[in-house]
Amino acid sequence: MKWLAVTGWRRLKSFWADRSLATKFVSVYFLVGLLIVVALTWRSGSQLATALEEEMEHELEIEAFIIAGTLGKDFEDMLEYGRSPSQILTLIHQFGEGTDSRITFYDVQLNLVFSTDPNVRPHRASLTPELAAALRNSEQHDIRMDPWTQEMRLYVAAPVYQEEDLMGLLQISIPWQRVQDRINSEWGRLIVTGLLAILANTLLSLWLAWSIVRPLQQVTQAARAIAGGHLDRRVPVPGKDEVGMLAVAFNEMAERLQEMIARERLFIANASHELRSPLTSLKLRAEMLREGRLPPERQRRYIMELEKEAERLHALANRLLDLSRLQLRPETEVLEPVDVMPIARDVVETLSLRAGRKDVQLRLHAPQQLPKVRASADGLREILVNLIDNAIKHTPAGGSVDVVLTPEPPYLRMEVKDTGRGIPPEDLPHIFEPFYRVDKARRRQDGGSGLGLTIVKRLVDLFHGRIEVYSSPGEGTVFVVRIPFESASATS
Ligand SMILES: Nc1ncnc2c1ncn2[C@@H]1O[C@H](COP(=O)(O)OP(=O)(O)OP(=O)(O)O)[C@@H](O)[C@H]1O
Numbered sequence: 133m134k135w136l137a138v139t140g141w142r143r144l145k146s147f148w149a150d151r152s153l154a155t156k157f158v159s160v161y162f163l164v165g166l167l168i169v170v171a172l173t174w175r176s177g178s179q180l181a182t183a184l185e186e187e188m189e190h191e192l193e194i195e196a197f198i199i200a201g202t203l204g205k206d207f208e209d210m211l212e213y214g215r216s217p218s219q220i221l222t223l224i225h226q227f228g229e230g231t232d233s234r235i236t237f238y239d240v241q242l243n244l245v246f247s248t249d250p251n252v253r254p255h256r257a258s259l260t261p262e263l264a265a266a267l268r269n270s271e272q273h274d275i276r277m278d279p280w281t282q283e284m285r286l287y288v289a290a291p292v293y294q295e296e297d298l299m300g301l302l303q304i305s306i307p308w309q310r311v312q313d314r315i316n317s318e319w320g321r322l323i324v325t326g327l328l329a330i331l332a333n334t335l336l337s338l339w340l341a342w343s344i345v346r347p348l349q350q351v352t353q354a355a356r357a358i359a360g361g362h363l364d365r366r367v368p369v370p371g372k373d374e375v376g377m378l379a380v381a382f383n384e385m386a387e388r389l390q391e392m393i394a395r396e397r398l399f400i401a402n403a404s405h406e407l408r409s410p411l412t413s414l415k416l417r418a419e420m421l422r423e424g425r426l427p428p429e430r431q432r433r434y435i436m437e438l439e440k441e442a443e444r445l446h447a448l449a450n451r452l453l454d455l456s457r458l459q460l461r462p463e464t465e466v467l468e469p470v471d472v473m474p475i476a477r478d479v480v481e482t483l484s485l486r487a488g489r490k491d492v493q494l495r496l497h498a499p500q501q502l503p504k505v506r507a508s509a510d511g512l513r514e515i516l517v518n519l520i521d522n523a524i525k526h527t528p529a530g531g532s533v534d535v536v537l538t539p540e541p542p543y544l545r546m547e548v549k550d551t552g553r554g555i556p557p558e559d560l561p562h563i564f565e566p567f568y569r570v571d572k573a574r575r576r577q578d579g580g581s582g583l584g585l586t587i588v589k590r591l592v593d594l595f596h597g598r599i600e601v602y603s604s605p606g607e608g609t610v611f612v613v614r615i616p617f618e619s620a621s622a623t624s
């Protein structure tokens with residue numbers, strides 16, 4: 133039994149889970165609405181029925197008293213002015229005319245005097261609750277089977293006085309069905325109102341469900357389209373509510389994705405282009421050498437050029453590999469506390485040879501003690517090597533390159549400043565892009581791949597740092613890198 137209940141519940145759950153959002157929404161809305169409307173209709177209907185019953189009983193009692201009062205007056209008129217009882221009868225008949233109300237008059241001994249209903253035969257009435265109450269001069273209604281018409285009727289009665297004397301009892305009755313009919317018609321009206329409310333509720337929930345489900349469907353369709361390669365697909369934003377926010381977020385995501393893919397494509401195109409030119413020159417030289425008809429002098433030159441191109445290719449391949457490794461590194465990679473000083477000293481020492489050959493002064497300025505930064509030793513070395521190498525490369529003989537390390541909590545500030553030819557302002561925003569070189573014509577003899585600063589930027593990002601560049605053509609360039617100190621990153 134318990135097992136049955138459990139599987140039943142599971143089935144119900146999976147059935148519910150498989151329904152569409154619109155179905156869920158509308159059915160819940162409909163059920164809740166139905167429950168509320170039924171409960172309200174039931175409650176107000178019952179109250180209305182009771183109130184109506186009471187109202188009709190009360191009205192009838194008042195009517196009985198009015199007629200009884202008039203009748204008492206008529207008796208007086210009859211005695212004073214000699215009107216015949218038949219005239220009074222006519223008057224009473226007029227009261228009951230056109231309705232199925234019945235007016236009956238009994239004398240004090242409860243013998244029938246007259247009735248507006250011909251079904252009523254001469255008889256002596258028993259002391260029914262309404263007659264007993266009228267005798268006591270109070271009111272009481274009664275609902276019972278009528279012996280003359282065999283239908284349920286509502287009875288009320290009132291005493292008829294002539295001056296102080298009790299002349300008899302006036303009884304009024306109406307078919308109970310009349311009360312029921314009125315109650316039923318009220319019920320009918322209530323139910324129609326209820327049904328209209330349920331209809332309105334259902335329509336409203338349908339509209340609401342549609343307004344939520346429609347944008348969701350559009351997002352689903354757009355996501356599928358994007359997955360299918362239509363990267364420019366976007367969804368309309370229906371408004372500023374949560375569904376609208378979803379559409380906005382979705383469009384932003386699609387935009388980013390498109391940009392990212394465009395960047396990757398451009399990168400691959402550029403990389404292929406970079407690879408093609410050295411390869412073409414390699415091929416040409418190799419072909420000429422294969423012919424074997426070159427003078428030994430040219431042969432030697434070609435072989436040297438071959439070697440140089442191969443070296444360039446090798447360097448480029450290494451750069452690309454570095455970059456792809458950086459891209460594969462997870463954002464959450466564990467960074468370690470690194471002491472910058474030994475690394476900076478080592479890099480400056482290694483590169484001062486090259487600087488010396490170019491007659492460029494390379495100097496390191498740093499305080500005695502520096503806190504550790506949160507980074508990786510290899511990455512820091514790479515950053516410094518690239519920046520200093522660029523600086524030496526672009527500084528003419530007699531110039532200088534200064535590497536300045538200063539604590540600037542919560543960052544360590546590393547500055548590489550040269551007195552070189554500088555970077556034109558229009559090129560500054562692009563120098564961190566892959567393969568970007570300011571002087572395109574010079575690139576072959578420089579041997580640069582244009583990937584150095586891209587790698588530097590990626591590393592700085594990875595260390596949660598920042599990089600800035602200031603340059604004035606003809607005067608020099610400053611690269612400023614800020615890497616968070618080990619203690620600062622623990623709190624940030
Ligand atoms: N200190 C500098 N002074 C003047 N121009 C610079 C300086 N640093 C970089 N640049 C310019 O920015 C370009 C991009 O530099 P990047 O280091 O990315 O490439 P590269 O040095 O040409 O190649 P690689 O570093 O891969 O050997 C350089 O080609 C150069 O034109």
Ligand SMILES: [Mg+2]
Pocket residue numbers: 518521522580584585
């Ligand atoms: Mg470089």
